[in-house]
Amino acid sequence: MPKKENRGISFYFLTLYVFLIFCIYPLYFENGYYNMGDAKCRFFFGTSVIAFFTIFVTNVLDMVLQKKRIGEMTSFQKGSITEKLLCVYIVSVFLSYIFSDFKKDVSWGAEGWYLGTIPLLLMAVLSLFLMYRWEKQEWLKTGFLMVS
Numbered sequence: 001m002p003k004k005e006n007r008g009i010s011f012y013f014l015t016l017y018v019f020l021i022f023c024i025y026p027l028y029f030e031n032g033y034y035n036m037g038d039a040k041c042r043f044f045f046g047t048s049v050i051a052f053f054t055i056f057v058t059n060v061l062d063m064v065l066q067k068k069r070i071g072e073m074t075s076f077q078k079g080s081i082t083e084k085l086l087c088v089y090i091v092s093v094f095l096s097y098i099f100s101d102f103k104k105d106v107s108w109g110a111e112g113w114y115l116g117t118i119p120l121l122l123m124a125v126l127s128l129f130l131m132y133r134w135e136k137q138e139w140l141k142t143g144f145l146m147v148s
Contacts, residue, residue, distance in 0.1 A: 008062035
């Protein structure tokens with residue numbers, strides 16, 4: 001018999017987050033189309049911040065429960081080219097923030113654009129979580145993209 005995969009707690013929180021982003025987020029609006037951009041932005045940020053902290057904590061909990069070390073769970077050398085490029089992107093976004101003269105504007109993004117350092121880092125780190133936790137879950141990726 002094949003060994004049953006132990007997905008861990010964080011897998012289910014990540015699945016819930018992706019469900020919200022791909023299935024509920026496209027339908028979310030407030031006061032018709034008048035403030036749809038602001039409403040979607042608040043929904044995305046709120047959901048992503050909560051998801052990041054929840055998934056991070058549950059990943060650590062999974063490591064403790066499964067008695068794994070960080071080196072066993074992830075390895076930069078074993079990662080795909082996409083994961084490596086995403087890590088380079090995270091470092092470049094972080095460095096561009098550090099050397100920016102407009103840290104207040106760059107943190108969350110210019111008004112009306114909302115694509116600053118924090119949202120970019122949130123999306124990139126959550127993408128890394130997805131790549132790591134959904135490694136063998138092609139049916140989930142396909143399903144959520146079809147619904148969206």
